[in-house]
Amino acid sequence: MKIKNNIALIGFMGAGKSSVSKLLSERLGKTLVSTDACIETREGLSIISIFKEKGEDYFRQMESRVLEDLCRQSGQIIDCGGGIVMRPPNLSLMRLNCLVIYLESRPEDLEARLKNHTNRPLYNAERLDKMLKLLESRLPLYRAxxxxxxxxxxxxxxxxxxxxxxxxxxxENTSG
Known part of the structure; x- marks a missing residue:
């Protein structure tokens, strides 16, 4: 079996998906696409503004639509938002159309990477316990x-x- 033509990078916010996907796309000669960037372009709003003005559920709906559209194309490195695994249809869609790579990070690494970021709608440095609970709830989904x-x-x-x-x-060698 040949490797699926799209590669989707998943993981929690701060795992390095954006940085790794950019470098990986250059190294593999594949087109880089970001689900978050696609949503921002479609909506004409930042992710934070979408969360504030339209809510997380609306954002997740948009995320699913963008993923569906991206999975119709090929030759891409897809930099997925950290919560893309929250909707079961997204998991099925990714598994069917992409080779899915989970970038696993330790909580202390995530905290160190995120502490100076203000553009993460679900991250609040004062509420580290909330972030850890969110990470814990997503871990089985990332792994699955x-x-x-x-x-x-x-x-x-x-x-x-x-x-x-x-x-x-x-x-590729073991799947063939």
Missing amino acids: AANITISTHNKSCHEVCEEIEDKLREY
């Missing part, structure tokens, strides 16, 4: 969706990409 899991702990984007490329070769 993933074809490949890569730990990002103590690794640069280049190291993560090298590991992904190694896993892609292994996956």
Whole structure:
């Protein structure tokens, strides 16, 4: 079996999906698309504004529509929003149309990466306990969706990409 033509990167906010997907798209010669960027373009609003003005449920509906559209195309690295796994149809769609790579991060790494970010609608530095509960609720979904899991702990984007490329070769050899 040949590797599916799209690669979807999933993981919690701060896992490094955007940075890794950018580098990976360059290394593999695939088009980079971000579900969040697609939503912002369609809506003409930032993700934070969509959450504030239209709510999380509306955002998740848009996220599902964008994923459906992206899965109709091929040759892409899809940088998925951290909550894309919250809707079961998204999991099925990704598994059917993409090789799904879960970037797994430790909570302390996520906290360190996120502490200076103000553009994350579901992150609040004063409510670390809330973030940890959200992460805990999503972990089984990330793991269930993933074809490949890569730990990002103590690794640069280049190291993560090298590991992904190694896993892609292994996956192609064992799936054939």
